[in-house]
Amino acid sequence: MTDTANRSTSGPGGLHTGGSGGHAALPAAAEPGPEPLIFEYSRPGRGGAWLPEPDVPVRPVEDLVPRELLRREPPALPEVAEVDLVRHYTRLSQMNHAVDTGFYPLGSCTMKYNPKVNERVAELPGFSRLHPYVPDELAQGALRLMYDLERALCEIGGMARATLQPAAGAHGELTGILLIRAYHESRGEGHRHKVIVPDSAHGTNPATAAMAGYKVVEVASDERGGVDLAELERVLDEDVAALMLTNPNTLGLFDENIHRIAEMVHEAGGLLYYDGANANAILGISRPGDMGFDVVHFNLHKTFSTPHGGGGPGSGPVGVTEKLVPFLPAPLVERDPETGRYYLDENRPQAIGRMRSFYGNFAILVRAYAYIRALGPEGLRQVSEDAVLNANYVMRQLAEYFRLPYDRVCKHEFVLSASNLRERTGVRALDVAKRLLDFGIHPPTIYFPLIVEEALMIEPTETESKETLDRFVAVMKRIAEEAEREPDLVKEAPHTTPVRRLDEALAARRPVLRWRPEGAA
Amino acid sequence: MTDTANRSTSGPGGLHTGGSGGHAALPAAAEPGPEPLIFEYSRPGRGGAWLPEPDVPVRPVEDLVPRELLRREPPALPEVAEVDLVRHYTRLSQMNHAVDTGFYPLGSCTMKYNPKVNERVAELPGFSRLHPYVPDELAQGALRLMYDLERALCEIGGMARATLQPAAGAHGELTGILLIRAYHESRGEGHRHKVIVPDSAHGTNPATAAMAGYKVVEVASDERGGVDLAELERVLDEDVAALMLTNPNTLGLFDENIHRIAEMVHEAGGLLYYDGANANAILGISRPGDMGFDVVHFNLHKTFSTPHGGGGPGSGPVGVTEKLVPFLPAPLVERDPETGRYYLDENRPQAIGRMRSFYGNFAILVRAYAYIRALGPEGLRQVSEDAVLNANYVMRQLAEYFRLPYDRVCKHEFVLSASNLRERTGVRALDVAKRLLDFGIHPPTIYFPLIVEEALMIEPTETESKETLDRFVAVMKRIAEEAEREPDLVKEAPHTTPVRRLDEALAARRPVLRWRPEGAA
Amino acid sequence: MGISYIPHTDADRRAMMAAIGISSIDELFADIPEEVRLRRPLRLPPALSEPELVAHLEELAAANPASGMVCFLGGGVYDHFIPSVVPYLAGRGEFATAYTPYQPEVSQGTLRAIFEFQTMIAELTGLDVANASMYDGATALTEAALMAVNVARRERVVVLGTVHPEYRQVLATYAEGQRLPVTTVAVDGRLGTTDMADLERALEGEDVACVLVQQPNFYGCLEPVHEIAARVKARGALLVVSTDPISLGLLEAPGRYGADIVVGDGQALGLPMAFGGPHFGFFACRAEHVRRMPGRIVGQTVDREGRTGYVLTLQTREQHIRRDRATSNICTNHSLMALAGTVYLAALGPRGLRRVAELCLQKAHYLAERIAGLPGFDLVFEAPFFKEFVIRCDRPGFDPAAVAREAGYLVGPDLGRWEAGRRGQLLVAVTEQRTRRELDGLVAAWGVAR
């Protein structure tokens, strides 16, 4: 099923940088080709030279490890000089668009600025050199940070207690749904086997419910983008364990019926789960707990400014109301009121168990804690106000060029549809996205939520200036015009990126999932 | 004399990134223009928000500082959001060629790999948070490092003692020449007022001698590239204070007569100064002290791997033989043999004085020390052997395509001439240099040394792999061929850089040396 | 002054509100019903300026004196050396501040690095394909069990009792959700490896989907993996191996002895211990099972000009396409940590990795022997081990962990944390960073102290 990766050959004239580009010779302009893989720099016997000689008496390895357990063939890791290593990953980094290089209005992802001070404090040796199994007495600073972060998140979410264990949003969701299950079981309602999710929900919501052993029931959205109350009424019964919701929802719209929805679910004996991916709209403005949610997860890598790392690490703490506290996974950090000492409390007999090793993505918690402390209560509220202001400012202007399926005030993000363009010019949301790349702007999330065709989901975040937003609007407008005048320019975009549009179908049809040396099977 | 910098205007369609490019509208391909200046991101009232409120009682400023001393108008520093700051300098960085991004065979500059571990150790708070006026007892680690580095440099140079004060090569030269002057004066030979430099010398040598109050006398090179002994004989007299030499010299050639030269200068009562810019060829192989030099400076930012920083900081420690030790500037680090404690000795009555504030570029010294400790004696010798091997390997192959004015074994670098190309095709060394940029390779030093016309001075360094060298040779060969076949391609290069060939004459004729806001005078 | 992370001036806000056609920011929140609004400021401490923030965090960091002590702690996180290039390169903003590479044309840096990572993990584990990373070793092992259940179309999961107890707890939590039966195999108390007879019992019936093995196991001991593999295979179950990637410099690649899925935690590959995270989980399997693998996968393809490029592929396994029928709910993984691991492995190369493994092995055995020679001290298990081993001390009233701590050394964890019957038994882990002076220092502390 896997296949050999093409490796460009390079004769002396075939010029290394063009490696993976497969250029036999450089074009006249000699634009350097895309950077090859690290393996192509490898030469037997090179590199790997930073290790000391043993300072203890050395015994034959075979005396220590049974021969049959020893590795017969070394792994084909690359053997490269340090300078080539540094150049390779430096060049790779330059092939990325990132918040640090430009605007990134990727809806649902909250690609705000990641403060550098957070990196600085997370790297302090007092945090980074701490083994998770050190005695509590020797890690009071770390425990206090976790304790205070938990309290801050609970205050923001309107919850009683929280676990910091989950490593990402989806992991938080799973934690939350298992908490809900434990709650029902503790009340002898283990029969509840359904979880309701709106049709606008993120894929992790149904996937999570399924992973927790639940049957997923979809509920449709109404014409204002919220949960259709009649539909909800219809699917609510005594088998329902929970409704998973994000509010504002994935359309960027605040569900005005949230109070009624909560009542309905609770009346049916179910609980309400809050997917905090969109919490950037509500900091200090409205709390999920006050909306009626029983369980909340936050994405620290969205709302609380920790860097997304090209796909993680994240952190997805889960807060709960009083009645769910007993089920939170062990350990929690507690504070002895007498001595003021912090400690890890493993003694939680009703806990759902453990969601991961150790206590959570601690270095991410440090960053989020630093962020909350840097902003304070007024700052956090300002974050949400400006995030919402930015979104509405852009939405109002773009509504002239793209279809706005739900024409109401949005929160921190909004969803446009390129269906108008598509009908007239054949230019799709995907094409608009790719054309944005030529202008150094990361595209919005596209084709999500699923209930809007040709969706363009735009989340500017509060950290972008008016000038950046103005430029984005100008570029979007220009692309809309190009679509009319010169549709192929848009359909063939991008034109200026390190590689052009990639054949994703081929990748899936004939998967090449690892590098192999030339000539290998 | 100065003039207003052009500032690109940007209407909503005029698109920010193109700022300084002066593009009125984006081209169809919308390749982002060059990054503008930070000032163009500035908006009144933005940014600058990281400061605490005063925690002491505040008094009116006018009560503390006489009103006439207070600033009337704030400086027009930029006011930018942190995210724009980060993006701006990130993008600027991506406009640089650097050792971390590619091959950099810039002759005389020793652009070797700068180990990252050196950065790590130099940043340790135990070093970086140390004020220079702390008591010696509380800085024993720093003092010991300086002490041991001085000893190591003395061992490598064959010198008795050294000062770590000088901040760069030229600064070391000045220190050394002033030491020589003090020496002569101490012997009642203050009349010596000439310094001899070869015609192949680096510009800092004559400039230094002049700055130290000396008359500069040039001595010609012989046909093998060394000092012409007859010429030297002619200029040597009782007014000569010193001969400044680098060996291997700026042609990359070892002066085989060095012993004789030293004898001649010493016989005339002069001293020998060693410009250590080319020391990368001789580590553990030959020591300036053993060659007969009396004063030596090293460029830690060349030979000892500290990063060049886009033009510094450097460090140029100066070592001397026994007879010059009394004149070394204060303080030196000494070690009390009884207690083993290190201390700064300011009590140096014959010292030439002080060359700068404090004790030298300490954080650079840390890096050089780490480099020497990482390599050890065998490693340092290997550095020079491989530097010389690499240079000869490239030289032999390029001699087919370019003129090799001195056809002998070279040391760590060599000088080619593009005069052959120029005669036949009009393509100059400058054009070859610019064309290399299209291949992602930094050009050699050009038009230096002055005694070779159309000079291309190539220093591969030991940290480059055979593959990198092979690629360089292939590209140089290809450019030589292009010069014959398609000379305009070369003369109009570069084609792929963020900006193309720049009008240096205009810059000098009509100097614009600072940014001014649009409309300002 | 404003807030550093927010660019807007009041003038900006006014201009933007005018453009929208509102006169107060509150109008943008009119859709939030009164009864769910927060009508007071959040009860949080006031904002700190950057200098205050740094000072505060430095104070908290300084309140963790354990971070400055000599670390012999084990149990899944180890104090290995981190080459300077690793944080330097992985910390570059273009890597750190990018999202998941949904737009491949401007994400080739991340995509290429992940493709390299997949290749390296496949090489290390001896399997065909690897994914782009999981959260950690524990969730990777658990997801492996869930995948095996899918592949094998059987329900029961057998886990050896020598697997890290926290990993088994995570497995239990997830299995509870899916109502999967889990059988735990007893430990041979003398050897410190699996009780083979009990394994045989656990395998009875044709319902076992997989057997989860940790090699080296939680006690540091080396399991007889060939024998285990033979028995697992004989019953048609999948063999899932969780492993310390450093050990693979020296120990046989699990794919070579029959593992169908190999997982592990990547912390040892150049990541700081960081009080337990973030690290990353790795996950490799056989090519024929790739469409059941959880997580993201990068594949090679070509662009419209025929140039090689990389994209996220086989996405129909994933939650954003398959929703409730996805192979897992994982979305964000631990990409940046995996990048650090990639740089680490590239910096070491095969010889460097072997050297690290050998140094751990030799130093651990040196220390074990010296400790065993101390009066009252004893190695608990007899099986061969790699870099970690379990000790106990029967000197009355003597607390070896406390005595070590006094002398600046951290040893443990105490197995009593998970197994009451083993209270006082301590794990001791020895990495290549521990010098002979430190090893001898620990021994000396125990030799003389009282």
Add this chain to the structure above:
Amino acid sequence: MGISYIPHTDADRRAMMAAIGISSIDELFADIPEEVRLRRPLRLPPALSEPELVAHLEELAAANPASGMVCFLGGGVYDHFIPSVVPYLAGRGEFATAYTPYQPEVSQGTLRAIFEFQTMIAELTGLDVANASMYDGATALTEAALMAVNVARRERVVVLGTVHPEYRQVLATYAEGQRLPVTTVAVDGRLGTTDMADLERALEGEDVACVLVQQPNFYGCLEPVHEIAARVKARGALLVVSTDPISLGLLEAPGRYGADIVVGDGQALGLPMAFGGPHFGFFACRAEHVRRMPGRIVGQTVDREGRTGYVLTLQTREQHIRRDRATSNICTNHSLMALAGTVYLAALGPRGLRRVAELCLQKAHYLAERIAGLPGFDLVFEAPFFKEFVIRCDRPGFDPAAVAREAGYLVGPDLGRWEAGRRGQLLVAVTEQRTRRELDGLVAAWGVAR
């Protein structure tokens, strides 16, 4: 194993030697005469692997306990706060590992940053143009004197006695080389500023090229610069001002009161103290003197397509063109430190810089007042000051620096280091980093200790 920084394997070396046509590396060194060869290995300690190296340097760093103490030390280097963006951005490899921007097409990053730097320095100092940096404040001041001598075509240099003694020492060293007479003006011992009568005396004759002033001066005091300027101008000499750039957030730009050249040390602008270096010197002058200015200068121009770009310009002043007739021998300057300063100033902006200056001012005055209130303590000078001041204590047998050190505070330097008559007088510098708790703590240490 080989050496990490060198890529060659023995196979590489053999292939390359074969290509050159030699069979031993020694053939490449045949031109080095026997008598100058080193026939033994260098006497240096053996190579350290990276982990050993890091451990060794961490040990040396830990042997500098002063780095962890609360710093009230002054005298040209100050413990200001460094915003996190500064080292983050200035530390990027593309900036750090580039050479001087000789090839502008691939150096626009460095060139643009220097152009920004020049602009900011011109703005701060109130002059027209600035260069790309000097080594430090002391050499910048000295080069300013040499330049002034050139511009004025006069020989004598007058320096105020309130200029940093080390700066004056550097001036003396350089002046000695060029045989320039230097006159030092006396200090008014009550005020701590310049003795104006002595200045008048020093200016007699028409041979004074320039007067060198430090504002705030070495004692922290504010010189009456308007009056000084008037007298200097009256004699046709150039006014050279050395200044603390932080003070320019609050104090008048020297260009506005007549300075012809303004210099200073940039350490306060976001650079670590680093035991004294590297920092950078800045250098600004009037437009009409730019062709006599030392150092590199970046200018704006256009490329062949008309796009704005930046280049090194006015190079005919420099050593590589003008050789022994250059304005200075400086070549490598302190570009990367100047970049850090640029980022610092951009991060703060005008309001931020003013705030730092005000915090220093207020805190310094709070502390000075409290110290002056302690029995036996006294402020030495009466002139107004900015962030630094001189104290003395006449309690018999009481060593204030030593007592402070015991309590974790560093104060000084002791002026006796340079002026025997002022032994026991201590500089005290207060930056915005010092909290009230620390200020009160120092006072408390002196209040209670005996």
